[in-house]
Amino acid sequence: MSKSQIFILISLLILGTVGCQSPKSDENEQPESIQTEMAVPEEVYDPDPTDTIPGNLYAINSSSKETADLVRKTIQGMFKDDLDKNIIDDYSRKFIFFEYDLNDDGKTEIMVGFTGPYFCGSGGCSQLILDHEGNIITRFTVADYPVVIDTVKTNGWKDLIIYSGRKNRIVKFDGKSYPSNPSVQPELKLIPGDGLTRALDFVNEPYPWFTF
Numbered sequence: 001m002s003k004s005q006i007f008i009l010i011s012l013l014i015l016g017t018v019g020c021q022s023p024k025s026d027e028n029e030q031p032e033s034i035q036t037e038m039a040v041p042e043e044v045y046d047p048d049p050t051d052t053i054p055g056n057l058y059a060i061n062s063s064s065k066e067t068a069d070l071v072r073k074t075i076q077g078m079f080k081d082d083l084d085k086n087i088i089d090d091y092s093r094k095f096i097f098f099e100y101d102l103n104d105d106g107k108t109e110i111m112v113g114f115t116g117p118y119f120c121g122s123g124g125c126s127q128l129i130l131d132h133e134g135n136i137i138t139r140f141t142v143a144d145y146p147v148v149i150d151t152v153k154t155n156g157w158k159d160l161i162i163y164s165g166r167k168n169r170i171v172k173f174d175g176k177s178y179p180s181n182p183s184v185q186p187e188l189k190l191i192p193g194d195g196l197t198r199a200l201d202f203v204n205e206p207y208p209w210f211t212f
Contacts, residue, residue, distance in 0.1 A: 044056050045063075045065060046208075047063045047065065047068065047208035047210065048208030048209050048210070050209070051208070051209075053206045053208075057206050058206055058207070058208050059205070059206075061098055061099040061100065061108070062096065062097060062098050062099070062205075062207050062208070063208050064099070067097060067099060067110060068097065068210045070110070070130075070133075070134040071095060071097050071110060071112055071130065071134065071210070071212075072095075072210065072212045073134060074128075074130060074134040074135075074136065075095065075112075075128075075212045076212055078136075082118075087118070088116075088118045089116060089117065089118060091115070091116040091117070092114065092115065092116025092117060092118035092119055093116070093211055093212055094114070094115055094116065094209040094210065094211055094212075095112055095113060095114055095115075095209070095210055095212060096112070096113045096200055096202055096207045096208070096209055096210070097110050097111060097112045097113070097200075097210075098110075098111045098113075098147075098199035098200050099111075100149060100197065100199060102129075102149070102157050102158050102173075103156050103157045103158070103173075104156075107131070107132045108132055109129055109130065109131060109132065109137065110128075110129070110130040110131075110132070110134075111127065111128070111129055111147060111199045111200060112127060112128040112129070112130060113125065113127050113145060113200040113202070114126050114127065115209075121142070123142035123164065123165065123183065124141075124142040124143045124144040124163070124164055124182075124183075125142075125143060125144070125145070126139065126140060126141055126143070127139075127140040127143045127147070127200070128140070129177075129178065137177050137178070138177040138178040138179075138180060139180055140162070140178070140180055140181075140182060141180060141181055141182075142164050142165070142181065142182065142183050143162050143163075143164055143182050144162065144163040144164060145163075145200050145201065145202065145203065146198040146199055146200050146201035146202075146203075146204075147160055147161070147162055147198070147199045147200055148160065148161035148162075148168075148192040148196050148197070148198055148199075149161075149196060149197040149198075149199060150170075150192075150196060151196070154172035154173050154174075155172075155173045155174065155175045156173070157172075157173035157178075158173075159171065159172050159173075160172075160178060161188055161192050161196075162182040162185075164181075164182035164183040164185075165182075165183035165184075167187045167188075168187065168188040168191075168192065169182045169183065169185040169186065169187060169188065170185055170186050170187075170188050171185050172185075
């Protein structure tokens with residue numbers, strides 16, 4: 001075999017050996033199949049950023065954004081003239097709510113409480129009960145907080161115990177609505193039991209105040 005033939009043979013062997021080697025992979029590169037995106041934590045909705053209470057500490061039946069928007073729309077319609085004339089002061093343009101099924105029909109009613117000098121006086125504050133679509137069922141005057149929801153029913157709706165006129169009053173549904181002035185309703189001689197639901201109890205529970 002000539003020298004030139006030997007040289008060509010050696011060259012082919014070297015090229016074959018190099019070609020069989022697989023390319024070196026990046027040690028830090030992960031296979032595409034196991035690459036995952038970092039999950040971005042969902043931001044907690046805070047219905048009342050003016051206080052120091054975290055949004056996740058509010059009860060679900062008093063903090064829904066959808067319910068707040070529905071209540072706000074109803075209130076703005078009720079007091080449109082006074083709002084347009086700036087008769088309602090800024091402190092009074094706030095409300096709280098509590099969702100509860102008062103007649104056990106599977107749809108929650110919305111109990112609404114106000115504050116401020118426009119809505120409150122020495123005898124209590126104005127309150128509302130709306131249906132699940134925002135329609136007004138009852139508008140209370142001189143009603144204090146909280147509103148206790150009894151287990152006893154009248155005309156298919158739970159009785160309410162409202163502090164008004166310096167006494168606890170039994171407020172019963174008359175078939176269409178609750179009486180608007182609790183102070184003239186019968187007095188409850190006993191203290192409402194601790195096991196009863198207390199609505200709009202912002203003094204003892206974290207409630208967000210919404211503006212309108």
